[in-house]
Amino acid sequence: MALTREQMVALYRNLVRADQYNRMMYRRMMQGKLIGFYHPAEGAIAPGVGACTFLNQDDNLSPHHRGHGITHMLSKGIDIKYYLAEHTGKETGCCKGRSAFHFSFPEHKVYMMSGFIGYNFAPVVGWGFAAKRRKQGQVVMNCSGDGSYGQGRAHEAMLMAQNWKLPVIFFCENNGMSIFSTAAEMHPMEDISSLALGFGMPSRIVDGQDVFAIAEASLEAIARARAGEGPTFIEAKTLRFNEHDIGTPDLAGWEERSEEDHAKMREREPMKIATERVLGDGILSQDEIEVMEREVAAEVEAAEAFADASEIARPSVEELLDAVFAPQEI
Amino acid sequence: MRTITLIEAIREAYQEELRRDEDVFLVGQDIRGAIFPHTKGLVEEFGLERIVDTPIAESGMYGVAFGAAQEGMRPVCDFMFGGFSYVTFSECSVTTGQYHFLHGSQQPLPLVITAGVGTGQRLANDHAMSIHGTFAHHPGIKVAMPSTPYDAKGMFKAAIRDNNPVVIPWHMGIMMLKGEVPDVDEDYVVPLGVADVKREGSDVTVLANSLQLQHALKVADKLEGELSVEVIDPRSFVPFDMETLLRSLEKTNRLVVVDEDWESGGFAATVSARVMEQGFDLLDAPVIRVTLPNMPVPGGYMEEYVAPNPERIEAAIRAVCA
Numbered sequence: 001m002a003l004t005r006e007q008m009v010a011l012y013r014n015l016v017r018a019d020q021y022n023r024m025m026y027r028r029m030m031q032g033k034l035i036g037f038y039h040p041a042e043g044a045i046a047p048g049v050g051a052c053t054f055l056n057q058d059d060n061l062s063p064h065h066r067g068h069g070i071t072h073m074l075s076k077g078i079d080i081k082y083y084l085a086e087h088t089g090k091e092t093g094c095c096k097g098r099s100a101f102h103f104s105f106p107e108h109k110v111y112m113m114s115g116f117i118g119y120n121f122a123p124v125v126g127w128g129f130a131a132k133r134r135k136q137g138q139v140v141m142n143c144s145g146d147g148s149y150g151q152g153r154a155h156e157a158m159l160m161a162q163n164w165k166l167p168v169i170f171f172c173e174n175n176g177m178s179i180f181s182t183a184a185e186m187h188p189m190e191d192i193s194s195l196a197l198g199f200g201m202p203s204r205i206v207d208g209q210d211v212f213a214i215a216e217a218s219l220e221a222i223a224r225a226r227a228g229e230g231p232t233f234i235e236a237k238t239l240r241f242n243e244h245d246i247g248t249p250d251l252a253g254w255e256e257r258s259e260e261d262h263a264k265m266r267e268r269e270p271m272k273i274a275t276e277r278v279l280g281d282g283i284l285s286q287d288e289i290e291v292m293e294r295e296v297a298a299e300v301e302a303a304e305a306f307a308d309a310s311e312i313a314r315p316s317v318e319e320l321l322d323a324v325f326a327p328q329e330i
Numbered sequence: 331m332r333t334i335t336l337i338e339a340i341r342e343a344y345q346e347e348l349r350r351d352e353d354v355f356l357v358g359q360d361i362r363g364a365i366f367p368h369t370k371g372l373v374e375e376f377g378l379e380r381i382v383d384t385p386i387a388e389s390g391m392y393g394v395a396f397g398a399a400q401e402g403m404r405p406v407c408d409f410m411f412g413g414f415s416y417v418t419f420s421e422c423s424v425t426t427g428q429y430h431f432l433h434g435s436q437q438p439l440p441l442v443i444t445a446g447v448g449t450g451q452r453l454a455n456d457h458a459m460s461i462h463g464t465f466a467h468h469p470g471i472k473v474a475m476p477s478t479p480y481d482a483k484g485m486f487k488a489a490i491r492d493n494n495p496v497v498i499p500w501h502m503g504i505m506m507l508k509g510e511v512p513d514v515d516e517d518y519v520v521p522l523g524v525a526d527v528k529r530e531g532s533d534v535t536v537l538a539n540s541l542q543l544q545h546a547l548k549v550a551d552k553l554e555g556e557l558s559v560e561v562i563d564p565r566s567f568v569p570f571d572m573e574t575l576l577r578s579l580e581k582t583n584r585l586v587v588v589d590e591d592w593e594s595g596g597f598a599a600t601v602s603a604r605v606m607e608q609g610f611d612l613l614d615a616p617v618i619r620v621t622l623p624n625m626p627v628p629g630g631y632m633e634e635y636v637a638p639n640p641e642r643i644e645a646a647i648r649a650v651c652a
Contacts, residue, residue, distance in 0.1 A: 093434075094434060095432060095433050095434035095436075096434040096435070098431070098432065098434070099432045099433065099434070102432055102433060103433075104433035104434055104436055104437070106400075106436050106437050111400045111429075111433070111437065112400075112425075112429060112433055114424075114425050114428075116420055116424075116425065119420070119421070119425055121389065121390070121393065122389050122390065122392060122393030122396055122397070122418070122421045122425075123393055123396050123397035123400060124393070124397060125390050125393040125394050125397055126393050126394045126395060126396050126397015126398040126399070126400065126401065126405075127397040127398075127400070127401060128397070129394050129397065129398050130397065130398045130401035130402075130403055131401075133379060133398075133403075134401075152389065153389035153390065153393070153418075153421075156385075156387035156388075156389050156390030156391075156393075157389075157390055157393065159385055159387060159390065160384060160385065160387065160390045160391075160393075160394070163385070320431075323430075323431055323435040324430070324431050324469055324470050325430065325470065325472070325493075325494050326430050326435070326437075326438035326439070326440075326493040326494050327493065328492075328493055
């Protein structure tokens with residue numbers, strides 16, 4: 001599925017946004033201006049952008065925790081300033097400042113996150129079930145890492161999605177690492193997507209550093225799902241430039257990742273690869289890219305200003321107790 | 331009024347709610363063929379889209395309910411046996427209970443979790459354990475259990491209509507218990523969070539539920555003329571109707587809590603502590619609990635004397651009144 005110029009510009013713009021938001025989050029974590037932890041996305045910003053830029057507002061999305069789902073959510077049209085406010089404990093946060101790092105944008109069908117890796121595999125079956133029952137053509141973009149496919153519930157979700165031909169895309173962002181352990185040690189097969197074979201689910205592997213290749217594969221899978229043809233497995237082979245989360249050592253197994261490894265990884269920097277492509281194909285000029293970068297910088301700055309100007313959420317215990325259950329009329 | 335069994339009452343609740351609301355559906359394992367009779371014949375009336383069997387994959391099965399509830403449907407997830415819900419416990423307790431609160435109280439999560447529980451079948455721990463106390467420990471989940479056919483029908487209907495996750499197991503020891511319920515299609519609900527004084531008395535209050543409620547009522551009848559026993563069915567554990575219990579204690583000043591859960595960390599402990607905090611001055615004697623001893627529920631014939639039973643309840647009543 002060849003991309004149009006307009007689609008390539010949209011992808012490139014979201015990639016610039018993903019890159020700048022990730023750098024902002026990294027900086028703020030180092031400055032002590034984020035609550036909790038941050039799992040930086042440098043090197044792995046392309047999969048979320050490629051998978052999510054062409055989703056509709058009423059498609060379901062479960063973002064990957066890498067980069068805290070920001071690359072995915074911004075691509076789906078979600079205003080990240082409310083998530084940043086959440087991550088700074090503010091009243092204006094998307095979860096009213098009470099969740100640390102969770103996100104919830106129900107109007108965009110990004111319902112939840114959980115600290116349990118692989119939690120996504122249970123609800124995605126239900127979203128797919130509801131989409132199919134209601135026949136309104138929604139698809140479910142289910143993004144998670146190679147590590148999450150160790151969970152039994154991943155296999156259960158694939159089993160049921162394929163049994164019922166649910167419109168779920170199993171989008172695996174394989175960076176080869178789960179904290180310190182390598183996918184090579186933790187999975188018997190080189191490709192996580194080989195799991196799809198056992199369920200008779202179509203699968204494909206894409207270069208996770210190439211946002212355009214990812215988008216092409218995603219558009220095909222989305223079209224299949226919308227047409228009622230069932231789930232697709234996409235494995236985006238990507239990279240994790242930083243440590244797992246800021247502050248943990250940068251190990252593979254129990255040994256430091258080497259400078260050579262890092263140098264080799266950074267040759268495959270997704271922003272660089274995309275820039276060469278848009279310049280080479282004459283999609284964008286250097287001037288246009290610079291304008292875009294300035295506009296995005298202003299957007300990120302405004303998001304920070306919004307979060308910083310918001311009040312810290314300090315509701316009373318009574319108010320919080322009142323929020324545990326949904327009222328009958330919501 | 332007609333007389334039907336508790337399990338038939340649950341079936342009627344499903345049937346009426348499935349007819350009333352297109353978004354209601356049932357998901358479980360082998361519910362089409364009715365492994366327990368509360369789903370008997372439902373697939374014939376409502377079809378495969380609404381009476382849904384899944385593979386033996388509890389996380390995926392519960393995921394159908396969880397995700398569909400986020401999408402605004404009203405699923406009932408049947409785990410068959412209560413202990414089987416623990417296979418996917420992170421989803422059905424932690425992730426479920428925190429969903430509404432932690433995500434800014436934006437979205438309801440209208441789903442029902444049910445299963446058969448309890449002693450009486452000699453099946454041993456994994457098929458016999460109670461789950462109400464464990465779920466009641468996790469905030470954000472309502473927990474209730476019916477003791478009579480009337481309550482079963484009304485409470486299951488209330489649970490399905492509730493905007494929150496409701497865990498409502500039913501006790502296998504009373505599945506064939508008969509009782510009066512209103513005529514078919516005479517719509518009624520028994521609201522969650524309201525206890526019921528099943529028998530009035532003045533000397534001692536016994537709080538008991540499901541099979542143990544039946545035991546407590548028998549003991550109360552036996553002691554008639556000697557001790558006047560008030561028997562209260564909490565019906566709901568979360569929310570819990572403390573007011574009804576305290577009102578009873580104003581009259582009786584003595585409390586026995588019967589709970590078919592373990593002694594350690596069970597709901598009986600919660601009730602006892604709350605009574606101490608909120609009703610200490612009402613008590614003439616320490617609260618006594620009748621619970622499962624802290625061992626995995628044994629199967630075979632041991633169940634009869636290990637689980638709470640009428641003899642143990644009577645002994646507790648006599649002790650608290652001594």
